[in-house]
Amino acid sequence: MRRWLPYPAMSLFILATWLVLNQSLAPGHLLLGVILGLVLGAAFGRLQPPPLRIRDRRRLLRLGAVVVADVIRSNLALLRILVAGRARAVRSGFVTIPLQLTDPYGLAVLACIITATPGTIWMSYRAREGLLLIHVFDLVDEGEWVRTITERYETPLREIFE
Amino acid sequence: MSAALLLPVITIAQLMLVSAMALHVFRMVRGPRAQDRVVALDAFYVSGMLLLITLGMRTGSTRYFEASVIIALLGFATTVALAKFLMRGEVVE
Amino acid sequence: MNSADVIPLPIAVLICGCLLAGAFFALAGAVGLVRLKSFYQRVHAPTLGSSLGMGLILVSSILYFSLARGHPVLHEILIAVFLTLTTPISLMLIVRAALARDRFEGNPDVPPVETLD
Known part of the structure; x- marks a missing residue:
């Protein structure tokens, strides 16, 4: 889980962006969006962002x-x-x-x-x-x-x- | 009825946005310094993008939306590059 | 203007109001950009068009297309999110560059270093 989805919020944001951009909830777009979210989420991790903690x-x-x-x-x-x-x-x-x-x-x-x-x-x-x-x-x-x-x-x- | 109301209003809004763009161009030409021109260019692309949105409403087509997204992306990249260019030669922390 | 007549009149009036107000904000920002005297004052003016001006025009566009098409058309939100994230960044970069240049030239109008006086 941590390996495939190190930044769930970022991946979810990318998936949402993709779906809104295409104005569609078709399975093809969902699949592409999930792939993009996983790949770009992992790529984002390579930038080594400082740890984010939201307390409240x-x-x-x-x-x-x-x-x-x-x-x-x-x-x-x-x-x-x-x-x-x-x-x-x-x-x-x-x-x-x-x-x-x-x-x-x-x-x-x-x-x-x-x-x-x-x-x-x-x-x-x-x-x-x-x-x-x-x-x-x-x-x-x-x-x-x-x-x-x-x-x-x-x-x-x-x-x-x- | 709604179309008869919307069409002239969209025209007025477009005229206002075009005048805004003209004022931005004025500032871009006038300067006086490079940073004034960059600020004017930044504002110019934002109003150009808004004009494209109203154009989409006038024609009832969502095609212009894609063009606006591209303008927003390229405009941001341009401004960042130009701002970096203005920094050249000076000590940056 | 294909299917604009589907839009109920009260909502059409709302769309018109948002559109005109948004365009007015953008125009007022442009007037400020031309009329204000110093660079650091002028930087503030275009934020009118890129915050509330942009927001109002995008709201009117969302309302217009959602009602004319009969289903929610929300992709304008992407532009709104993108612009709200990027305009502060680009403005900050320009202003920092201007400040660095002014300090380098020893311009008396800008504070040389941050101090508490």
Whole structure:
């Protein structure tokens, strides 16, 4: 089992992708999808991904819902600034945030959350000092952003992955 | 009835997407720096892909979907390659 | 426009709303890309089109094809998943490259190293 299916979630994802791509549940497509899932799942193992441990799945789902709501909210906020023509008056800037999160998957998810939310972009991260640099489009208060990122995303991510 | 409503709306959406693409091209030509052009190209392919989706709705054919997937894949690869190219010569951790 | 009349009118109105809103988000992002002053501000603008703009247009396409064909047509979800995974990556790479270039040139607008001040 472990030998043939080292990454069941990855293999299942590949099978689902294949079936959706072909819009079919015909036995031929199912067979091809299973073969692809097994082969590509094994190939993925050769990349030697660091071990993934999800401690709290419910928390992960809750974080997902929070992120979707945040993406929609910041879309509207950015749209309002652009449409109101306030864009030239906006103050943008860099914010440095000290992070306690060290898990590579947690950091990857945090990077995607910050960048996918319009208005903030992950710029760079120094692993040794645990310092993250982000750019904020509508920067009012640096301290508030440090608090937002830490409390809203970092704390749940640490509970999920560490 | 629904078709009579959908067709003009799809046309309007397509006009908006085409204007978005034109603005992206403007930024691509204008620059001023290489990174501005790469960002514009990245946004350009996304709106081109969205335009193909609306084209699929207009013709009622799912063929355009495959073209959009290819645009999304190639556009991503292009942006990654260009961003790597911009990094050249500098110290990368 | 072969079988669009099968779609019930209220849902057609919903499809139209999603489509127009999505295209509007994409257009607003493009306007921002042209009008904003500095590079690091401009990077934020296209995320409008690639997050909510993309999402709304794909939802309208899923609704349209599922109702016009009479069975669920879901492959647009693949594009949505793929784009949500890739746009942050490509944006981050561009921004990192820009930051590296600006630091290399000693541009005063970017912080030279990450510090807590």
